[in-house]
Structure formats: structure tokens, C-alpha cells
Amino acid sequence: MRFSRVALSALLTSQTAFGAPTLDDEVAVADLAKQAYDKTRAELTSTLKRSLGDETCSLRNLRVRREWGTLSKKQRKDYIKAVKCLQEKPALTPSTLASGAKSRFDDFVATHINQTMTIHYTANFLSWHRYYTYLYEEALREECGFTGDQPYWDWAKTARNGVLSSPMFDGSETSMSGDGASTHTENQTQIILGGSAGSTSGLPPVYLPVGNGGGCVQSGPFKDLSVNLGPVGLDIPGGAVGTPPSGNPLDYNPRCLKRDLTEEINKQFANATSVLDLILNSGDIDDFQMTMQGVPGTGNVSIRSQPACEQTYNNKKANTLISDRRPRWRPLHSRRRPWQRRLHQPRRPCFLPPPRQHRPSVVDLADAVSA
């Protein structure tokens, strides 16, 4: 089993590296999504209402998650406004548990950090993130008056058209803010996942290219955001590892939102071909979720990692573990001691956001933001 996974991963890597993603694959992915959409609607139409207690799902209350680029400017602004609202509401997390949790938004980040080692590469990975994204959407709706549906980011689209120029990251008022200021020095040409001194995994490092950012986000709605928690084991270009000043990623560590958007990682790992392969060629749920998260040691950082991981979009940091702190959506690890762990920084493969069946949702991505 392990061998087949590695083999599959090697196959994916070679395909994505040498075979440019084709429009055909993008169309095939869209077809599958449409089939799932139609089938679900038909199921809800036919009597078969699934219910659990008094909760019932029907066509009447069915919500539709749409790609960010398909939303109107008004819809994007409404979503951004709700996220900013959540970032201004006081946290429910007691400061004795996480002094860095200052807002309701931070409650989500802190929870993800706190549970990281039991929600990635685990049996609950997909269901945990599904529920997490749902609760985030519920908070936007119930606490901040959001009336839309949770949007998502179609990575295959930005693999073809570009991340930097995409509606989600173009830095405009209707984006989730854009790239960070350019800060890389001459020796910061690569992000080295798992390669720094202190790595205990025994696995070969993964080298990823840096972008042209690395500093604070310069424009857009989250230009002035205070990132309060983390970082956790952040791989900084050149090989250093970012850690929180106190040693505890749940402590208050306010700083700007930094990013380093790169096109290469998205194009290589999260293109339509790799998405399609994941959906059609996974032998079972184990294969599916391992490929999605990135099989350790194969060099394939995984579909979800790419876009989502901080390394891609977040700057100088390649934060694998943290991820949820950014507005893009939110959502680390340590040897558990709930609410107190010190991150023992095991350099692990990048993991990230949650996926529902195939497309990442913005929130899912939340899982990915960073430090």
C-alpha cells in the first residue's frame, strides 16, 4: 500500500511537471462538478430528504458555494466585510488558554493550531475541516450578518490564468488582498520544507521557489490586519524556521499579514490535471486523502498544500502547520497538551486545507493562511 501510494504520487508529480495542464482537463473537472451538483439536486428533489433530528436539507435551504471569480463585486465586498467583522468581534477563547486569540476570527485560528496534530493525516481530516468551514460560515452569517454563501477558490483556474492577477489576489478592494512587499535577500531563493537543522523526520527536504513578495501585504482589505497567533514551524526562505517569540504559538504575537505569492507551485501541483487525477485515480479514501495532503517523502507537496499553504501565498514563510490565520480563510500542531502545547516542531510536510470533494473552498483555504 505504501508502495502504491508512492508510485501514484510519483506519477502525479511527473505528469504535472512535464505535461502542461490542458483545458480538456479543466473541462473534465468542471463536468464532474456539474454531475455532482445535478445528482445532489435530484436526490434532494426526490423525497429523499436526509435528516438528522430536526435538521433537514432540501432544495429550499440548499446553499451553493461558488468560485470567487464568479461573484459580483458586491458579493465579494459583502464577504470581505463579514470577515473583517469577525476579526473585530471579541474572542470567546479565554486569554489563559490562548492569549493571542483576540477576535472571533482568532478563535478559529487558535482551535486549528491547538488541534493540528490530531486533524491532519488522520481519519477525521476531511470531516473535521468540513465542519470547521461550515462553522466559520455560520459565524459570518449569525454574528456578522453575512447573507451569502461561503465562496471557494478554484486552484485549477489560477494555475492557468495566474494567481497574482486573479480576482482573489489582485490586491484590489474586492480581493482578499494581494502580494506582500518584496523582501527576499540573495540567499533566500528557495523555501526548504523539512530541510533545516533540527529536522527529525528523516525525510528528504522539499525545495520550493519563492515569489517576489515576502513582506507585508500592500493593498486591499487586509492591508492593516493584525495577525495575532503563531507562527508555528514556519519555513523561511533560505532555511531558517520561524517560531513565536515566547515559544508558544497561542501567545499574542501581533504582526502584519505577510505573503509571497508564487505561480509555480500552483501550476505544478494544483492544476486541473492533478485535480482530475486525484478524483479519478485514487483507489480508496486512504489514497485520496494522502495524495491530497501530500505523501511525505515524495516531494509532492500535494494539491491542497499548494495553494493553500503559506508557502505559496504567504510569504516568506512556508508555514505548514499553521495555516488558518489569514483571512483568506483560515485554519497546527505539537504534541498535545491542549491549549498549551509548545510546538515541537516536527518538520512535516505541508498540509493544508480541507477539501470537500474536490474543490477548495475559500474557507478551506483558511486552513492555509499564515504567518
Place this chain on the structure above:
Amino acid sequence: MLSPRERQFSDKAIAGTRTFLNDPPSANGTLDDTIAFDYATGPPRPIRDLMSTVGGPFCYIYL
């Protein structure tokens, strides 16, 4: 290929243990395991309730 029902609710619906890459070693997770979010909120729920996007608390789809 699994049927939707098998894919969501049979013993083939989930795989893996309860710890990151099974380190430290732990038992396999089950559909009865509880997912809880501390102060992010939401009632704790068993994984079984969270296997369909149109069942349990969920009612959404991607387009």
C-alpha cells in the same frame, strides 16, 4: 467504485488513525469519533453526522 452510501457511511468511508501520521501510535478513527471545536463553537458531533454535505448540519453544494 463505491456507491455514494458506501463512500459516506460504510467502513470504507474513512481511513487513518487519530494522530498525525500515526505518531505517536493511536487507534484507527471511527465514524463515532467526536469532533469538537473548543471556542470556535458549534456542538460536538460524531464524524458520522459530517459525512455528507446535504445531511447532518450541512446543506450545501459546490458549483
